[in-house]
Amino acid sequence: GAVVSQHPSWVICKSGTSVKIExxxxxxxxxxxxxYRQFPKQSLMLMATxxxxxxxxxxxxxxxxxxxINHASLTLSTLTVTSAHPxxxxxxxxxxxxxxxxxxxxxxxxxxxxxxx
Amino acid sequence: xxxxxQNSGPLSVPEGAIASLNCTYSDRGSQSFFWYRQYSGKSPExxxxxxSNGDKEDGRFTAQLNKASQYVSLLIRDSQPSDSATYLCAxxxxxxxxxxxxxxTKLTVNP
Numbered sequence: 001g002a003v004v005s006q007h008p009s010w011v012i013c014k015s016g017t018s019v020k021i022e023x024x025x026x027x028x029x030x031x032x033x034x035x036y037r038q039f040p041k042q043s044l045m046l047m048a049t050x051x052x053x054x055x056x057x058x059x060x061x062x063x064x065x066x067x068x069i070n071h072a073s074l075t076l077s078t079l080t081v082t083s084a085h086p087x088x089x090x091x092x093x094x095x096x097x098x099x100x101x102x103x104x105x106x107x108x109x110x111x112x113x114x115x116x117x
Numbered sequence: 118x119x120x121x122x123q124n125s126g127p128l129s130v131p132e133g134a135i136a137s138l139n140c141t142y143s144d145r146g147s148q149s150f151f152w153y154r155q156y157s158g159k160s161p162e163x164x165x166x167x168x169s170n171g172d173k174e175d176g177r178f179t180a181q182l183n184k185a186s187q188y189v190s191l192l193i194r195d196s197q198p199s200d201s202a203t204y205l206c207a208x209x210x211x212x213x214x215x216x217x218x219x220x221x222t223k224l225t226v227n228p
Contacts, residue, residue: 034215043206043220045162093160103168104149106207106216111160 002028006109012114013084020080021093021112029074032098035067036105038091041091050077084116119144119209123219131227135191138222140206149209150182150189151216154202161205165191196226208213 003026013019023033033050048056048069056069068080077096081088093111097104120143130136131165138152148217149168153161166191167180179192189208193200 044218046215049215091160103166105163105166106152107163108153108160114142 002096002107004094004107004109006094006112008112009110010113015085016037016083016117018080019084019114020078020083021092023077023079023096023109025075025096028098030098031074031095033071033077035069035079035092036095039091044088044093082112086116088117089114119217121206121207121217123220123222125220126223127225128197128222129225129227133200134196135198136196136224136226138191138204139174139223140189140219141187142189144208144210146210147185147208150180151207151209152165152180152191152225153205153207157220198226198228200224200225217221
């Protein structure tokens with residue numbers, strides 16, 4: 001299957017600082033990547049859809065100025081959590097979409113666990 | 118609003134049994150259906166996808182789709198303790214629409 005990596009796998013930062021998370025599709029090109037957040041024992045929550053070369057589309061309630069997304073190439077998308085606060089502590093997961101004819105499949109990265117102190 | 122419903126469980130089966138996981142969806146226009154497995158503390162892993170009515174088999178896993186009833190299921194044969202995880206059903210419309218996830222069913226396979 002397709003492989004998606006994320007870096008870092010975990011990060012601890014101080015309140016008020018910014019953190020950048022990278023998502024890479026290793027063996028395929030992804031025109032579309034997605035960013036999710038998951039709190040403990042809760043469902044995945046889609047934050048935004050990222051298309052290569054264009055602005056991300058954010059879900060309702062997600063602050064675009066706080067969660068900056070850049071999809072600079074067909075294999076790399078980044079999420080920057082700006083001015084992080086303890087309530088931003090969560091498991092951030094990206095996914096990348098492969099397209100083959102009419103088939104669209106999303107593969108997830110391993111996730112980044114963010115702790116804001 | 119598009120919705121995907123799953124029984125949250127927990128579903129408990131003995132080792133070697135068949136585990137049956139069910140999912141219903143609200144949008145009749147849905148075209149692609151996915152099952153993901155998520156171990157505790159890990160990200161989801163795609164295990165099956167199905168686009169056409171009927172059954173699709175892959176090893177011990179069988180996905181079943183009934184578009185008329187808006188129902189998709191996952192059968193796991195010869196369940197193993199390593200199958201213990203939360204199984205997420207996800208549904209997608211045409212093209213590059215976002216996935217809509219169910220809340221997941223927690224499966225426990227008892228040795």
